[in-house]
Amino acid sequence: MSAVQPQIRALxxxxxxxxxRARRTFGRPLTLTEKILVAHCWDFDAQTWERGKAILRLRVDRVALQDVTGQMALFQFMMSGRKRVAVPSTIHCDHLIRAESGAAEDLQRAVRESEEVYNFIRSAARKYGLGFWRPGSGIIHQVxxxxxxxxGTLMIAADSHTPNAGGEGRHQQDPRVLRAGRGGDQRDRQGNDLQHGRRARRDDVDLPVRRADGGLPARHRPR
Structure with a gap:
């Protein structure tokens, strides 16, 4: 893990x-997700917290992009007129590398076929202050x-697999980091079950299902 940045220390x-303050306001303990969201709330006094209806205004700690959808994100950012990114951001060149013939040959083919894309991403990252992870430096999941x-941080990232670096479920790598992205390990597991003709059971994905009295199972109780 890289050194903890000043804004994370401040967090x-x-x-x-x-x-x-949130415990006093809500009158109860907080779940892990609530702790992370409360810690990143832009204005706690002005924020409404009605479950299922509130739209939260949050401060994001980091943004991660990949080299396919990241191109569109960069174009939109350029149109905004901003000179630099507002939060630490990185773009990772891994999606345009097709796994076909072996690591070395696949990388060379990707660099040859997508040279124009990589040059654009590299120059945009340099201009606007994003970290650039060149082709061959690793897949976005692991990096x-x-x-x-x-x-305890909040990150916005691309694609369903990026929550691999955090998420709320126990199947994720680090259950203390909240990642925003579509899907995750639990969804993939359900999809595999359905593809093989077995209906996913509720306990397969370990959802925090409430008991009949409204309480949570012991392993999901907030502290």
């Missing part, structure tokens, strides 16, 4: 007071996990 320093998965 940690402010977190105890914010969580204590983000090893370098940027800091406990």
């Amino acid at each position: 940690y320093a402010a977190m105890p007071d914010r969580l204590a 983000v996990l090893e370098n940027y998965a800091t406990p």
Whole structure:
């Protein structure tokens, strides 16, 4: 993991007071997800917290992009007129590499076929202050996990597999990091079950299902 950045240290320093305030406001303990969301709330006093209806305004700690959908994100950012990214951001060149003939040959083919794309991404990253992970430097799943998965943080990233670096479920790599993205390990597991003709059971995905009295199972109780 890379060194903890100043904004993350500031987040940690402010977190105890914010969580204590939220417990008093809600009148109950907080779940892990609630702790992370409360800690990243833009304005706690102005924010409404009605479950299922509230739209949260949050401060994001980091953004991660990949080399396919990341191109569109960069184009949109360029149209915004901003000179630099507002939060630490990285773009990872791994999706345009097709696994066909072996690592070395696949990488050479991707660099040859997508040279124009890589040059654009590299120059845009340099201009706007994004970290650039060149082709062959690793897949986004593992790079983000090893370098940027800091406990208690909030990250926006591309694609269903990026929550591999965090997420809420026990199947994710680090259950203390909240990642925003579509899907995750649990969805993939359900899909595999259905493809093989076995209906996924509720206990297969370990969802925090409430008991008949409204309480949570012991392993899901907030502290």
